[in-house]
Amino acid sequence: MSNNTSITALIDLSRKAGDVIMDIYRNDFAVQHKDDRSPLTEADLSAHRIIAKGLAALAPDIPLISEEAELAPFAARQSWKRYWLVDPLDGTREFVKRNDEFTVNIALIEQGVATMGVVYAPALDVCYFADSSGAWKQEGDAPACRIQARPMNLEHITIAVSRSHIGHKTQSLINNVSQRHCLPEVISLGSSLKICLIAEGRADLYLRLGLTSEWDTAAGQCVLEQAGGHLVDRHGLRLQYNLKDTILNPEFFACGTTLHDWNQYLD
Template sequence: MKKLDRKFVNKVVQIAKEAGLIVMQIYNKPFTFQRKRDSSPVTKADLLSEKFISSSLQKLTTKIPVIAEESFSIKKNSRQLKKTFWLVDPLDGTKEFISKNGQFTINIGLIKNGKPIFGVIHAPAKRSTFFGLVKEKSAYQNSGRSFKKMTVRKKIKSGPMFALSRSHGKGKKLKSFLSKVKSYKKIEMGSSLKFCLVASGRADIYPRFSPTMEWDTAAGQAILEAAGGQVTDIKGKNLSYGKKGYKNPHFIASSGTRK
């Protein structure tokens, strides 16, 4: 595998941004969508973005396999990977894309030995890009020409700020979890942008008690951990990647900060 230096990082960031241009060409015009076997929506943007990202990553890192959402759903490839591979969600937040609220992202995560080590999240409608290198503890946001370093909020002065799913934030388990907190505020957001809210210090906790797949979380976990946060299951165990079926347990992403 190539060294995770700035040149390599920039190439992956550029891949995400170019995929964003493909997605926005469809977003800015009338489009239709179909339903997959699990009833979740899929658009032409999902498919074209994935095709571009997969081919670009395969050219950049010829020996590293790419696991992407749409090709997985078609092939039902349930093989278990243990070493190094890419996890790609070519359009995270397809429901947000369809509703045209801008809260959708392109997620590219690099996994090594079951753990995310590098992630890029690009929000094309918001013209924002985030990336994180876990080992280096370096997480950055780019909303213009320059990148700004991100760190989680170090101290909670009042009630915690929760980042909650816009489309999946009303379940019984979540309500039970929130009922145990005396005072809190919340931001509802689509896609992996919730990880970015915590990583940038705008939120403290992102609890998730509805289904997700590994490509939904890999990039976001890398960015959050690089910013000083953590992602664990409800028992406090670190999430693992490359599992058969690629399904995540329920999890809590947080700054790791206590009041």
């Protein structure tokens, strides 16, 4: 199956999951909590079932890691050359708050790198996707448009921040950027949409200095990198996947085409 066929199939699958998510979103739904106190809804579970079934039909030989499935032991995962990495509903907090800023994230990981990725926001009907041909954005039924991250201009900086997780380190960075360069524009947004905002050249930086999991970033990282941007850890190293026994990511920066030492702005 060619990459073009595959990315089209992933987009279709993300939209099917999005349809089910929206059916639940438009009605009353119960909210449970996992052991880490993160919220869980029937939308998370229903989207997982649709995606898992669809991926199994699409490529039965490729294993799956999903936020809503039991994680295979690292000893088994070490042998995987490629696998699907999925967050069926990224931004469940935003879903619960009904602010529309949640996404379906599907990525193909090969040798630790996301080589295909789809980030679909069903409430907004916006789809970002990427493979070796580049990064693209589609709004509704309009034709997809190629997107490109932008270079850094220290006199005009836009910082994307989490709507649910902004902390004192992020605020410290904003304050220090203001003192050294300019008063940055700050955009609060949920889920992987922050990374995609950088991929389409509408923001310059998103830093995440709290806990995330690999399924939170993989699809967005693929879109960002194919758009010319970077997603790196605090040492400037590209985030890679399935290389350690934990599914947790290190702290990271997502930025446009210019790699800049953002650590110097953190108190």
